[in-house]
Structures are given as C-alpha cells and as structure tokens.
Amino acid sequence: MNEWIVTAKDARQRLDLYLIKKGLTLSRSRIQKLIQEGQITVHNQKVKPGYRVHPGDRILIHIPPPTPLEIKPEAIPLEILYEDSHLLVVNKPAGMVVHPAPGSYAGTLVHALLHHCRDLSGIGGKERPGLVHRLDKETSGLLVVAKTEKAHRALAAQFKSHTVTRRYLALVCGVPKARQGTIELAIGRDLKERKKFSPRTARPRPAVTQYEVVERLGEFSLLSVRPKTGR
Structure with a gap:
C-alpha cells in the first residue's frame, strides 16, 4: 500500500x-x-x-498481485537459425508478442518455445522462461533463448555488461543531414501515451543510439541503428 x-x-x-x-x-x-x-x-x-x-x-x-498464469505449450511454427543443448536462436516475426502480458495471454513466443523445447531455463520466471532479452511486438529480429540455467546466467551477464552488440534496421520519417552520427536524449515513458518513450516524461533516463544511413528514400530513410544504453 x-x-x-x-x-x-x-x-x-x-x-x-x-x-x-x-x-x-x-x-x-x-x-x-x-x-x-x-x-x-x-x-x-x-x-x-x-x-x-x-x-x-x-x-x-493498492496494486493487487497479478493473477498467476498457466502457460500451456502451443504448436506455433518457429524459424530457428541455431540450436544446441544450451541455447537456441530464433527469428521472431513482426506482430508476435514475446511473452504473456495483459492483453496477450496466448500465441506468444514463449508458448511456441515451450512446445518446441518442453523445458526451458526457469530463471526468467514462469512467464518468461529462458528469455534474457526481448523485442517489441511489431519488431522482427533474432532472439537468443537459454535452455539451461548455466546458459541463462552467462547470457544475462553479457547483456548486462553490454558486450552483446545489437543492431536494427529502422525505416524513419525524414532524412538526416549527416551520413552517420549519435543521438543522445533523456527519455522515459511518455506522460500521455504510456506505451511510448519520449523526452516528455517524469523520469528521464539517458539514451544513446548510433546510426548510419543505409538508403535515402525521398522523405524517408532506412537506417542501421545501434543502441548503446538499451533504450
């Protein structure tokens, strides 16, 4: 309370x-x-x-505790690029939610992974087994998933120390003047649109992103971006 x-x-x-x-x-x-x-x-x-x-x-x-979820495996096709006894790398399609959350209690990547693996590292919790990072619903890309506790700890440590390099392709409105550069802003949850992050926030946190223009497309640009802070 x-x-x-x-x-x-x-x-x-x-x-x-x-x-x-x-x-x-x-x-x-x-x-x-x-x-x-x-x-x-x-x-x-x-x-x-x-x-x-x-x-x-x-x-x-008073925020009541969340209702425990019973996550059942679902036979959802997965594009697996690599797999061994410790981990797997999966290509998440756009439109798929990574783990169960309010409004998304079925059809998530976790449901598909449980069907494929049956047993995943439990460190991520019941709702996020095996997960050490995630992607937004509308973002496609590679996710590494831990199958053992040892792999989960090792991968989590690498993400925490920022030794893992993450790159994204982003189609943006506008054309940057510089071919490449760094964007530094303090951002947080938007005061009015809580699902978005922006400088208009009550709790700003530093965000640093490097970018390079891949292609200019009229009023739009295709960028290769690399977040340095996780935001």
Whole structure:
C-alpha cells in the first residue's frame, strides 16, 4: 500500500494524470481501472479517474498481485537459425508478442518455445522462461533463448555488461543531414501515451543510439541503428 499527499503545486490535476506525473509505473488505462475498482482512493473514498486533486488529499494506492498464469505449450511454427543443448536462436516475426502480458495471454513466443523445447531455463520466471532479452511486438529480429540455467546466467551477464552488440534496421520519417552520427536524449515513458518513450516524461533516463544511413528514400530513410544504453 502506497500513500501520497497532494501538495499545493500539484492541485487541480486529474487524479490519473497526477499519478503518472508522480512516476507511478503503470499505463494510464491500468491506473484508471484501479481507480474505478476502488484500489486507488482519496481519503479512503472511491472517486473517478477525472477527479481533480486538492492540497492535502491523501491518496492510497493498492496494486493487487497479478493473477498467476498457466502457460500451456502451443504448436506455433518457429524459424530457428541455431540450436544446441544450451541455447537456441530464433527469428521472431513482426506482430508476435514475446511473452504473456495483459492483453496477450496466448500465441506468444514463449508458448511456441515451450512446445518446441518442453523445458526451458526457469530463471526468467514462469512467464518468461529462458528469455534474457526481448523485442517489441511489431519488431522482427533474432532472439537468443537459454535452455539451461548455466546458459541463462552467462547470457544475462553479457547483456548486462553490454558486450552483446545489437543492431536494427529502422525505416524513419525524414532524412538526416549527416551520413552517420549519435543521438543522445533523456527519455522515459511518455506522460500521455504510456506505451511510448519520449523526452516528455517524469523520469528521464539517458539514451544513446548510433546510426548510419543505409538508403535515402525521398522523405524517408532506412537506417542501421545501434543502441548503446538499451533504450
């Protein structure tokens, strides 16, 4: 149970937006649902997401534990580029979610991996067995998956120390003047669109990305990009 007291400088903001601004790391829709369910209250009283906060308001936040998921193997085709007794490398298609999450409880890469391997490293947890990194739903690309605890620890250590090189091809709007360069910004979850990361955030973190123009396509560009910070 978390408790926040509203100060004068934060008065008259919508409750849901106030919580996002204060750094509650949930999507706006999730926050609104918790308010509607009475899990987030003001002076122990249920209010609406659009409630305007006042100085001295005592906001209580209770986030119920997630319902345990029972993940069953699914016979989903996989494009496996390499596999041995310790790990495998799979080409994830665009449109596939990597692991189960709210709104995606079936048809994920994890469901397919469990059908293929039957037993994966459990270090990633029940919802993310064998995973040491991931890709966004609409991003295609290679993922390395650990099949043993030893492989999981070794791979996780490499990703943590940034000894793994990750490169992406990105089609972007606009044409950079320089053929190559480095973009440095402080970004975090967008204040209004929580599924996006942008400089408009309550908790900025440094992000460094190197890029090189592969091809100029009118008003668009195909870039080879290499994130240096993981963001």
